[in-house]
Amino acid sequence: MACPLPLSRLHKLMILVGLSGILLSLPTLATEQDDKGLPPIRTLTAEQSERAAANYQKYCVLCHGENRQGHVNDHAPSLRSRSLFESGVPHAILRPLSYGRQGTAMGGYLDEVGGPLTLDETWDLTYWLFEQSGVERVAMSTQPVLGDIQRGEKIYQRDCAVCHGKAGEGITAPALGNASALAHNSDEFIRYAIQQGRQDTPMPAFSGRLTEPDIDNVTAFLRSRASGWQDIKPVLQALPTPDQYVVNPQGEQPDFALAQGRYVSSADLYAALVAKKKMVLLDTRVTSVWQTAHIEGSFPAPYYSDFKTIAKDIPRDVLIVAYCSCPRAAADYVIDQLKDLGFNHTAVLYEGIFGWMHEGYPVARRAIATPDDGSSN
Ligand code: HEC
Ligand code: HEC
Structure with a gap:
């Protein structure tokens, strides 16, 4: 049927949304919250769940392991540890899964960047991982964690560099200096990992081994590397006269x-x-x-x-x-x-x-x- 009036793209979008009721199921809408104030984890249908499990088997097992235990290849982290799913908002999974972590073995799987999965499939796989973990999520502040960056750096070099690398490049553990990871992981997410460790992986819990202020200090140090591991100071050229x-x-x-x-x-x-x-x-x-x-x-x-x-x-x-x-x-x-x-x-x-x-x-x-x-x- 021909449309009698030319419609703007926005109008078309509004009609589309109105007609199909997508609005209600859109998982990205920031306004939706569960009773802890967290963005809700959508329940998958049996069919979605089956497809997500199959996608996991096809694309993720190689490195993250048959049972999501991690550390099968390339030191890929566990995708079932308690602390990851307690502190992780869906985006903590969706982002690396969709866009990868540049410079690491973790590539992007979303079709938009040339991967094999559609947007719906990446969301389903994300929710499937949450479902499989069986973990209750913990509400986290999104406020920055403040601390003494210099002191944090000393602790990092003493206690973390052996696994995560002197320049955060990752040796047997994730690259903590990775710009894509720092861009989407909140300070509280990082602090929680340090405090709690990652269960059933080589990442120890530092709660009790480091004081709470020192956990803040090392978190603040990691955050301070968001624009690059090295503290680069631009040299400004004199402007032409x-x-x-x-x-x-x-x-x-x-x-x-x-x-x-x-x-x-x-x-x-x-x-x-x-x-x-x-x-x-x-x-x-x-x-x-x-x-x-x-x-x-x-x-x-x-x-x-x-x-x-x-x-x-x-x-x-x-x-x-x-x-x-x-x-x-x-x-x-x-x-x-x-x-x-x-x-x-x-x-x-x-x-x-x-x-x-x-x-x-x-x-x-x-x-x-x-x-x-x-x-x-
Ligand atoms: C014995 C090796 C080892 C040491 C020491 C260690 N880590 Fe880890 N860390 C790991 C491994 C391995 C992982 C990935 C765990 C997994 O499978 O989820 C990890 C994960 C993390 C994560 C989560 C990253 C993410 O994106 O989910 C953070 C943050 C972290 N470590 C910070 C630190 C800090 C800070 C220190 C020092 C205070 C430290 N780690 C010391 C091995 C180590
Ligand atoms: C070739 C190996 C490889 C494959 C295949 C792979 N990954 Fe990864 N993945 C990694 C590595 C290595 C990292 C850690 C990168 C870093 O240093 O931050 C990672 C990190 C992640 C993270 C971040 C976890 C955290 O603790 O922050 C998620 C989520 C993830 N992968 C999901 C997946 C999913 C889902 C698939 C399948 C669609 C997949 N990966 C396939 C190697 C892989």
Whole structure:
């Protein structure tokens, strides 16, 4: 049947949801809670349960073992320990199962990332694991665990590194420095694992072996590694001064064939830079990303700049080429501002800097100094 009115995607979605009543069974809705205030564990039908068990057998046994005991291959953790299912919200299982843990043997099984399971199947397998564990969940705070990070690091190196690795990379135990794990495991989930251990696995319970404040300290230390195990301090480059705004001041101006009177291709821009053509290159992104990587010779003129001020320092007779990563929105916006101020000799990099890098053209990257490589200054 033809629809008499064009419907927006939102409307279609609303109708779909209304018709099939999916809303009630959507497990991800944050508003649903059981009597402990926890997101509920959905009861599987016999058919869903059977399919989940079969998926477990097919995809998980290799490493996590026939009976979910773990440690069969690649030191894959137990998928039945009491503390994991007590503290685990469904996402503690669903996330690693769906998206994997980058850099470990745990790959993603969701079709969205190229895996064999549909979203429904990953949810069913998650609930099946909860069901099989037979464990009562414990309500956990989502507040951060605060502690003395330096002290936590000492304890970590003394008591944990032997299994989890000096840099949290995991030796015989999960990689605690793993960015994907730290991104979805709450502080309380981590603290609970340390306190309680993981039953019937090599992970000991530290409750009684470490004081409660020290358990907090080591938790806070692990959390502090969320942006990387090493404490990386960016070295900020000095910004170019107006006398450096023109690239190749001695060169000739390029003669670009501009698409739609505005867009220059990465290939043409690169050729002009190699041929030492004269131009002004504007990086119109937020300056922090210019610091990370930029096209050599560009200077940051972020889209939120005061262009009347910048305009005073840009020569009017030199071609201005602007780029961003959006891939053109910010650059187009900046060029429009400059045109309003009377700059008529302008261009925008069509593919943006990501397209430029994708095609293999070079960028200048920031130097990184870590506290112990001696290069910080
Ligand atoms: C004897 C080896 C060993 C030591 C020592 C050890 N762990 Fe573990 N840890 C493990 C193993 C193995 C696992 C996985 C257990 C499983 O099968 O679920 C684990 C799991 C964990 C987990 C849960 C990870 C997750 O994603 O579920 C945390 C957190 C953790 N350990 C923290 C620590 C901390 C902190 C210390 C030191 C205070 C420590 N461990 C000391 C072996 C160890
Ligand atoms: C090739 C081996 C391998 C296979 C197959 C595998 N896993 Fe894993 N899995 C791992 C490893 C290794 C880890 C621990 C990664 C780390 O260091 O954090 C892990 C971690 C997990 C975790 C996190 C547990 C925790 O304590 O935080 C879950 C949940 C999980 N796997 C579920 C599954 C499911 C479900 C399947 C089947 C669909 C599966 N895995 C298949 C190796 C595997």
